[in-house]
Amino acid sequence: MSTGRRGGQSGELPRVVVIGGGTGLSVLLRGLKQHPVHITAIVTVADDGGSSGRLRMEMDMLPPGDIRNVLTALADTEPLMEKVMQYRFSNGTGLVGHNLGNLLIAALNEITGDFVTAVKGLSRVLAVRGEVLPASNQSILLKAEMADGAIVLGESQIPLYGKPIKRVFLDPPDAVPLAEAARAIAEADAVLLGPGSLYTSIIPNLLVRGLFDEIIASTAPKIYICNVMTQPGETDHFTASDHVQAMYDHVDRPFLDTIIVNTTDVPDAVREKYAEKGAAPVVCDHDKLTALGLHVMSGQLIAYEDGLLRHDADAVSRQVVELMKQKMG
Known part of the structure; x- marks a missing residue:
């Protein structure tokens, strides 16, 4: 305690x-x-649906969707960056349904080898007001x-x-x-x-x-x-x-x-x-x-x-x- x-x-x-x-x-x-x-x-x-679910299954990583939404909400960036983070592909082989912010987190997860480190890295890029942590x-x-x-x-x-x-x-x-x-x-x-x-x-x-x-x-x-x-x-x-x-x-x-x-x-x-x-x-x-x-x-x-x-x-x-x-x- x-x-x-x-x-x-x-x-x-x-x-x-x-x-x-x-x-x-x-x-x-x-x-x-x-x-x-x-x-x-x-x-x-615990998210397992949509883009998050696909990334979770295909890349053996934590689901990024809820984390992405929170990062975007706390970000101190230009409105265009929010649109980038929330952009969802409507076509493209393998890309349809994926969210660009989710893919950014997935890329950082691969680069750093750790999901929490990836989230912290993107937090710095987005000038996030506070901390965002998975449970x-x-x-x-x-x-x-x-x-x-x-x-x-x-x-x-x-x-x-x-x-x-x-x-x-x-x-x-x-x-x-x-x-x-x-x-x-x-x-x-x-x-x-x-x-x-x-x-x-x-x-x-x-x-x-x-x-x-x-x-x-x-x-x-x-x-x-x-x-x-x-x-x-x-x-x-x-x-x-x-x-x-x-x-x-x-x-x-x-x-x-x-x-x-x-x-x-x-x-x-x-x-x-x-x-x-x-x-x-x-x-x-x-x-x-x-x-x-x-x-x-x-x-x-x-x-x-x-x-x-x-x-x-x-x-x-x-x-x-x-x-x-x-x-x-």
């Missing part, structure tokens, strides 16, 4: 660790990097036991099965955390989880035992940023407390202090658009959240981007920073 750095040295920026993966995490980081905090993003490495340097396969008893293999396949998820688990079950990631949690002034896919982006990080040990040992505020909408195939009909309870069930204990959850009504037109895909607004069941011992921070936390509903990164980041200030005195 680590004693941590809590409080920091005079003049040091408060240290925020953000744990997760996927688009939601990237949206949050774009807001958080505008504040005077040091950010470490710890990213899940583990091991190849991890995510599996799920469904409500009907079936076992589904692979992060990309789990939401497609169409039945409720009973639990997810890692193969290997004793995955070793990246030492730098564990140390970042131990030294954090705040630990954030989410937003992102509950079962395939957030919980897998908690199942890396050494990482969760550091989360439990930390005296920093532990904050969950709840998704705005349910996710078809993962969190159908889930309320905010259902999200929290699913995490607690996987680690056999409560560990969060605070939940940040949107309470603004989603406009009917947007609600109907999402309903076509089987998604609905996540209800903030305040009484159940407080019964779980959580401090509930709520409000107008949504924004619209390219026709999609997202967290308002600025609003959420302000709440996080304000909470840190209160805790640090």
Whole structure:
């Protein structure tokens, strides 16, 4: 158990660790990097779909997709470089479907012989504000036991099965955390989880035992940023407390202090658009959240981007920073 750095040295920026993966995490980081905090993003490495899955299989490397999204979100570069990092080939033998940023990470992985070194190298090129670390340097396969008893293999396949998820688990079950990631949690002034896919982006990080040990040992505020909408195939009909309870069930204990959850009504037109895909607004069941011992921070936390509903990164980041200030005195 680590004693941590809590409080920091005079003049040091408060240290925020953000744990997760996927688009939601990237949206949050774009807001958080505008504040005077040091950010470490710890990213899940269970992705096995699309370009990431192909590179993982063909080049025996960790999946780069979520890492790429986070690097791009934290980068301090020209807009053209962001377009380069996110560019996806639409034709070309062997290139169709691949993302250029993924290929850059794959190339650096081959050049350096180490995935973490590759990510650090690209971080310097992109002038990334903070650190980006995989949860583990091991190849991890995510599996799920469904409500009907079936076992589904692979992060990309789990939401497609169409039945409720009973639990997810890692193969290997004793995955070793990246030492730098564990140390970042131990030294954090705040630990954030989410937003992102509950079962395939957030919980897998908690199942890396050494990482969760550091989360439990930390005296920093532990904050969950709840998704705005349910996710078809993962969190159908889930309320905010259902999200929290699913995490607690996987680690056999409560560990969060605070939940940040949107309470603004989603406009009917947007609600109907999402309903076509089987998604609905996540209800903030305040009484159940407080019964779980959580401090509930709520409000107008949504924004619209390219026709999609997202967290308002600025609003959420302000709440996080304000909470840190209160805790640090």
